[in-house]
Amino acid sequence: MEEAIGKANTLIEAMGWIRRFRGKTVVIKLGGSLLDDDQALMHILLDVIFMESVGMKPVIVHGGGKAINRALADSGIEPNFIRGRRYTDQPTLDIVAKVLAGDLNVALTQEIERLGGRAMNLSFDTTNVLFGEKLPTEDDEDLGFVGHVTRVDRSVIEGLSYTDQVPIIPSMCQGEDGQKYNVNADTAAMAVAQALGAEKLVFLSDVNGVRTDKDDAKTIIHSLSSDDARKLIADGVIVGGMIPKVEACLETLGRGVRKVHIVDGSLRHSLLLEIFTTSGVGTEIHQ
Ligand SMILES: Nc1ncnc2c1ncn2[C@@H]1O[C@H](COP(=O)(O)OP(=O)(O)O)[C@@H](O)[C@H]1O
Numbered sequence: 001m002e003e004a005i006g007k008a009n010t011l012i013e014a015m016g017w018i019r020r021f022r023g024k025t026v027v028i029k030l031g032g033s034l035l036d037d038d039q040a041l042m043h044i045l046l047d048v049i050f051m052e053s054v055g056m057k058p059v060i061v062h063g064g065g066k067a068i069n070r071a072l073a074d075s076g077i078e079p080n081f082i083r084g085r086r087y088t089d090q091p092t093l094d095i096v097a098k099v100l101a102g103d104l105n106v107a108l109t110q111e112i113e114r115l116g117g118r119a120m121n122l123s124f125d126t127t128n129v130l131f132g133e134k135l136p137t138e139d140d141e142d143l144g145f146v147g148h149v150t151r152v153d154r155s156v157i158e159g160l161s162y163t164d165q166v167p168i169i170p171s172m173c174q175g176e177d178g179q180k181y182n183v184n185a186d187t188a189a190m191a192v193a194q195a196l197g198a199e200k201l202v203f204l205s206d207v208n209g210v211r212t213d214k215d216d217a218k219t220i221i222h223s224l225s226s227d228d229a230r231k232l233i234a235d236g237v238i239v240g241g242m243i244p245k246v247e248a249c250l251e252t253l254g255r256g257v258r259k260v261h262i263v264d265g266s267l268r269h270s271l272l273l274e275i276f277t278t279s280g281v282g283t284e285i286h287q
């Protein structure tokens with residue numbers, strides 16, 4: 001009986017948060033090693049289904065860099081990254097499209113349905129919602145078919161909430177001429193969050209947040225101002241894959257998204273804890 005009362009109390013405690021976020025859009029970026037961890041992924045998707053069930057509007061934008069690397073290796077192609085972005089020639093683009101817009105996009109949609117939720121994959125193969133162009137680069141550095149998002153089809157994404165479906169969007173875009181481009185998944189999530197005026201953008205990563213010592217989880221910074229985040233990049237405290245993530249956070253905050261979080265997706269229910277508790281579990285970046 002005590003246990004049942006405890007559970008009821010938890011539901012009542014959550015009521016305030018659920019009311020506050022009902023009808024609000026939360027964009028969730030999934031990528032990195034999380035997509036390789038079946039257990040972690042299942043719990044993240046259960047959290048997403050819960051969010052949808054209590055009236056929030058979760059939208060998933062996913063990458064899949066590790067799966068792309070494996071598929072390239074199978075074809076004998078060496079991955080080549082230039083300042084965090086993959087050099088993408090035609091054979092690489094074909095593989096990226098198969099892995100992101102095909103395999104992973106379908107697998108995520110099917111897993112949500114298997115877990116009892118509803119989802120819709122929004123890729124070139126079904127309904128493309130991300131439009132863009134070749135990413136302009138400095139120093140005449142050519143990245144091949146790497147693009148950035150210039151337009152998001154909001155109406156298709158928003159329309160899915162009427163049928164209780166979670167939109168699943170791969171990090172690729174299409175030019176107005178039909179050309180496909182490979183897009184860094186952090187920046188794709190940023191573009192979607194901006195276009196939808198999302199209440200929150202959550203980057204689920206394989207670290208617990210931004211740290212003052214990148215190899216020590218205890219040095220996590222729970223709340224970080226935009227100015228301090230810029231300083232940490234300049235001082236070399238934030239490096240590697242964390243740079244595009246934090247830069248995407250900063251750009252998003254400047255354009256109407258209210259809060260951005262970097263959270264460890266492998267921690268059970270980290271997504272719900274970040275949204276439904278006061279202190280949260282990751283790093284919150286604010287203006
Ligand atoms: N200051 C920092 N705090 C936390 N992680 C950092 C920091 N600087 C660099 N990193 C690195 O950034 C990585 C996360 O970026 P990335 O691998 O691109 O994530 P994902 O693939 O999940 O998008 C971490 O695994 C960590 O090694």
Ligand SMILES: CC(=O)N[C@@H](CCC(=O)OP(=O)(O)O)C(=O)O
Pocket residue numbers: 030031032033062063064065066068084085086096146147171182183184185186
């Ligand atoms: C242009 C570019 O670099 N695109 C990325 C897209 C996938 C991605 O970003 O996936 P993660 O979030 O798992 O790292 C790539 O080809 O790896």
